[in-house]
Amino acid sequence: MTDFDEAPSPLLEPDPLSAARALDASDPLAPFRTRFAGIDDDSAGVVYFDGNSLGRPTRASVDRIQRFLVEGWGDRLIRGWDEEWMELPFTIGDRLGRAALGAAPGQTFIGDSTTVLLYKLSRAAVDFLPERSEIVLDTDNFPTDRYLLDGIARERGLRLVWIEADTEAGVTPEQVAAAVSPRTALVVLSHVAYRSGFLADVPAITRIVHDAGALVLWDLCHSAGSVPTELDAWDVDLAVGCTYKYLNGGPGSPAFGYVSSELIGRLAQPIQGWMGVRDVFRMGPEYEPAEGVRRFLSGTPPIVGMLAMQDTIAMIEECGIDAVRAKSVALTEFAIALSDEWLTPLGVSVASPRDADRRGGHVTLSHPAMREVTSLLWQRDVIPDYRDPDGLRVGLSPLSTSFEEVCIGMAAVRDALGELTLE
Structure with missing residues (x-):
């Protein structure tokens, strides 16, 4: 198959639609679509620019869920716990770690919501370093991260140290170095900024945090399944990410957590539930945490919510996360080229890094009318999303998005913006 390095240039010659079709013809991941x-063919009726918020369902997942209802649940009933379900958070976690996270077995698990896992691992981290009094975070991190850490700080009598982040860029190693100190217990940052798509330098920042004697937790919600990570090689302590974006787990599918093997036996997670104990069915009088990563479970795992993500993980295993990233870069480069050609004359600016090495899987386009543009596009079966201030996000899921879809969708953005600004 052809690599993207050998594909036609994403420049818009001889015309944008022809360029898009040429890119699709040489796309090694096109069959996955x-x-x-x-999606029956390349002329799908809905243009979907929101795969970075909620991914499309796979056909295999539709079959898997139906089969589970009839056979796994309907036939096996409660026997399913002994036969498979009890270990599913860890078997799926290990597959995800291998396919997309750069994590050896025994460190990744599927669990609660992103918010709950962030709470568990953040609380465990600050309690691990009780002599330290500060948490470092940035002003442009996702609201849940900021709200949750504010709550932990009040709960534990800690001080928040804020990094002022540029909403069109992200947090740099230099900013982190200036923020950490011997008082820092934990630093929490996003690998890919939810607003701008800025891609943080995880290895450099992690080294800075460790040099300060602190722990770091990375939010992988906007990178898992789109941008490769090497959690083990980068010496990451903790990570959390959702599975309903690029992993196509479905609305509200459970998040994943990663705890370095160096920390698993040393951290005490704060939500002590029966599924995290050494012997789940002993029902003992006291909480005895499990030896391994199971100790970070609390209640009964959401088995139905774990089903769909398995099929996307299998696709990533099949094609390789590096190929996924290569197409992601090509898609976002093409979207930026179209924006420069069609939207810049209408007053739109690209509020995401132009350097692909500093950009994740989505592009944010800024204009004062973008909230109204987004609403109008949804009525026309073109689905991006909107984020303040004035940002229309073009989220391009590499396994399900074609270049022709990007071309059609960007033309619709141009037309909608033209209509609204001419009124």
């Missing part, structure tokens, strides 16, 4: 429900 038809594995998604609702």
Whole structure:
């Protein structure tokens, strides 16, 4: 198959649609597109620019869930716990770690919501270093991260140290170096900024945090399944990410957590539930945490919510996360080229890094009318999303998005913006 380095240039010659079709013709991941429900060919009726918020369902997942209802649950009933379900958070976690996270077995698990896992691991981290009094975070991190850490700080009598982040860029190693000190217990940052798509330098920042004697927790919600990570090689302590974006786990599918093998036996997670104990069915009088990563479970795992993500993880295993990233870069480069050609004359600016090495899987386009543009596009079956201030996000999921879809969608953005600004 052809690599993207050998594909036609994403420049818009001889015209944007012809360029898009040429890119699709040489796309090594193009066959994966038809594995998604609702896509029969390249002329799918809905242009979907929101895969970075909620991914499309796969056809295999539709079959898997139906089969589970009839056979796994309907036939096996409670026997399913002994036969498979009890270990599913860890078997899926290990597959995800291997396919997309750069994590050896025994460190990744599927668990609660992103918010709950962030709480568990953040609380465990600050309690691990009780002599330290500060948490470092940035002003542009996702609201849940900021709200949750504010709550932990009040709960534990800690001080928040804020990094002022540029909403069109992100947090740099230099900013982190200036923020950490011997008082720092934990630093919490996003690998890919939810607003701008800025891609943080995880290895450099992690080294800075460790040099200060602190722990770091990375939010991988906007990178897992789109941008490769090497959690073990980068010496990351803790990580959390959702599975309903690029992993296509479905609305509200459970998040994943990563705890370095160096820390698993040393951290005490704060939500002590029966599923995290050494012997789940002993029902003992006291909480005895499990030896391994199971100790970070609390209640009964959401088995139905774990089903769909397995099929996307399998696709990533099949094609390789590096190929996924290569297409992601090509898609976002093409979207930026179209924006420069069609939207810049209408007053739109690209509020994401132009350097692909500093950009994740989405592009944010800024204009004062973008909230109204987004609303109008949804009525026309073109689905981006909106984020303040004035940002229309173009989220491009590499396994399910074609270049022709990007071309059609960007033309719709141009037309909608033209209509609204001419009124």
